[in-house]
Amino acid sequence: MSNQFDVLWLNASQSLKGFDLPLLQYLSKHLLIARWEYYQTKDEASSIDTAVTMLYDFLKSHDRPVNLAGHGMSGAIALMFARRYPQRVRSLALLAVGSQPANTWHAHYYQQRTLLPLSREQVLLNNVGMLFGNQPPHTTQKLMAALDRDLDESPTLHSLLRLVNFPKGGVVMPMFVCGSKTDPVVSPPELYDWRHLLKSEDTLWECAKGYHFFHYFYPQQVGDQLLSFWQRFTQDSEPKTNIKTSQANTPSSDGTVRMGK
Template sequence: MAMVPNLLFVSGGAHWAAIDRPLLHRLAPCGRLAYWQYQAEADGEHSLEVALVLLHDYLKGLPQPVHLVGHGMGGVLAWYYAAAYPARVRSLALLAVGANPAVDWQAHYYHLRQLWPCAQAVALSQVARMLFAVSGSGFTSVLAEDLMWGVSLHSLWRRGRMSPPAFAGPIFVGVGGEDIVVAPPQWQRWRQALKPGDRFWICAEGRHFFHYEHAGAVAHQLAAFWHERDAAIARLPVPAPLAAG
């Protein structure tokens, strides 16, 4: 018998799987966790609207509402889905998502490309150093894949715009304390927009991909948020602090 999930991590594309994996591993004991990835067609339109249709095709087959969580554009996709189909969503957790949903790493990258007269590979390498606390050529490759295959509102010549959707259910917002994309001006907008009972959390030393580098802390916060609203979700122990050096 197939597992019926009560937790769903929404990903903006298969290329993010290695980045999401540490958090998925930590969240697995919480409940029945599933991982949904946007799969782009080579000759298709990589739009939010298309991604929403594909996500709904999956979720409409489930017999009960789920807790949605997503990072970056995956979080934006979960946010818009929750607003469109609130009866199918028990709660919404957004990681590194701006109160203005058009604020994402690609918008930051294209802005820097206009300022830096350099090749894409050089610019992506520089951006990767800003977005990740650890270094590695694999991060640059993942960012390049997202430019090619991910859902995006932006290009080198145009910046897309989006209005924040309204979701009446419980919301968790997690941001990185050292994130240059979802930066303090977006934090203030979130604090003004969130409802009583919603949760805003700062991962103090986290950059944009803090869910990769601080997966234990993120999982602990998410599990506590879900458990307060759903006793079927298990709490997680407080993670051990990162070793110095």
């Protein structure tokens, strides 16, 4: 991957990364965007620190600070990296990341497993509706499988034994924070809790709907907000459209998830 790009998008959820593609495809028409992926096998211990260290190894040879972005757990990793290596980050964009960064969909899953007498499959079914809204039965099954994989492969530190918290706080570089009015994970009150941490150059924006993956359902609306934010930090951009689209999930106008094969 060339080290010449305007924005570096992080992904730490292999089974859910297709939900980033509509937004990335839209953004790639306007600027140079690269995607960095972290893959954790089932035999590895979950570790945010490992992901942050590997991201540093990737960026340490980069000749300028980067605009860093990510959704959910990937955004939490971006936040941890920006706090630890502020000299490497020009700006930070967080999608569906609460003021308590550890409050991911995984935390909600384990809370339900702890409080409710439900099986893993039943809680995953509940989470499909919570994260994506009502979906056809065949799509629901595929989404349950994707969430099931993400529980095993995402570097979350949550488990049935305990839920963890990350340090709360902002960052020194300009920051863009966005969420959805219909997201039960990063709910509006938690999103608004960022307000007392924001600087004058920071932006807080809320999508009218779209659940937890609002950037999938409304890529242009989210993309325009991001572009407006990055316009202050990105210059001399040229379009780039080489993001892979095979096996992608594509949104539809009726709110139905279209799963790739």
